[in-house]
């Protein structure tokens with residue numbers, strides 16, 4: 001049968017829609033200004049913390065000097081409020097001349113000279129959420145070209161001040177426009193967050209074709225309540241969301257707020273573990289110039305990052321919610337490994353949680369070994385039906401990297417004999 005014209009037409013549309021930029025095969029990592037620095041444009045009163053080229057160059061310096069870049073934290077991302085209040089006379093977006101006197105191209109060149117990448121923010125609509133010039137449908141191509149000329153490596157396209165129809169046209173249009181520039185520019189779409197994050201309003205198959213990542217849900221704030229509301233929403237909708245994620249296209253539960261004011265030490269460890277289980281982008285939004293060592297250790301935990309960056313790119317799930325307010329999360333990893341997170345939502349005293357791998361649906365034909373992601377400790381010779389106990393602090397986690405060491409039906413075939421990671425005592 002000959003394909004009909006309309007079938008050909010559809011095929012053509014899907015070809016032109018495809019992002020095909022080969023970027024972000026694992027979740028992106030880096031730094032993003034918004035949660036910590038918001039729309040602070042008061043460089044007179046607050047020169048260290050206002051949205052300016054100084055802030056981004058200083059964060060880039062820290063990423064390059066303090067071990068972040070080598071671990072994969074390579075994006076330095078500008079958010080809202082970088083622009084001048086109006087476009088230039090030719091209709092192009094321009095940065096605020098006082099706060100970015102050298103311009104974005106110079107900033108991109110500097111960031112690149114450090115082996116890092118620069119991200120920028122735009123908004124599909126009349127204005128950005130902060131009231132700066134937006135990108136209307138007729139300006140999509142022009143703005144894509146401007147970003148490419150500046151040497152930008154990533155675009156977060158927000159969705160304030162646009163209608164449902166404009167978003168349905170504009171987000172795919174920007175994907176095509178970015179591709180057409182010839183510069184690989186990773187594309188973060190806020191579209192689903194503006195449409196409730198769920199089908200049928202959100203088409204995750206289409207999104208995976210046009211965006212490298214997308215915000216699904218509301219903005220993170222500097223509080224534990226905010227982290228919990230995000231974890232709850234992502235867990236409640238994991239059947240949809242797990243399938244949407246994969247190499248090149250990720251759900252984005254929003255920034256890491258570790259290092260700011262709202263989270264305790266335990267809660268910081270929990271956010272890091274839970275974001276890793278969600279295969280989430282790891283964008284820190286904190287002051288890297290003043291980060292205490294204990295916080296840095298959470299964010300720089302190498303086994304954690306290895307799990308976050310697992311090449312299979314399978315998003316994890318909450319597999320158990322106990323009456324005791326303990327929750328268990330599981331993420332399948334490459335080489336027959338899994339990550340397990342035991343998470344306490346309890347609010348008093350460390351809790352002894354006893355379970356077994358069999359109760360967590362592991363097969364009993366293997367012997368397992370686990371490496372505790374935060375302590376580095378090894379737990380060997382785990383049989384699926386043997387009980388074990390983890391001690392969970394209030395709002396804290398225990399996280400395991402778990403792998404079979406021997407299949408009991410083939411006792412001579414040792415698998416993963418030396419899988420334990422050489423990452424410790426790095427973060428002990």
Ligand code: GLA
Pocket residue numbers: 034079080128129130158190215218219
């Ligand atoms: C929206 C986005 C945030 C941030 C602000 C900027 O609220 O969801 O992540 O970009 O706009 O104004």
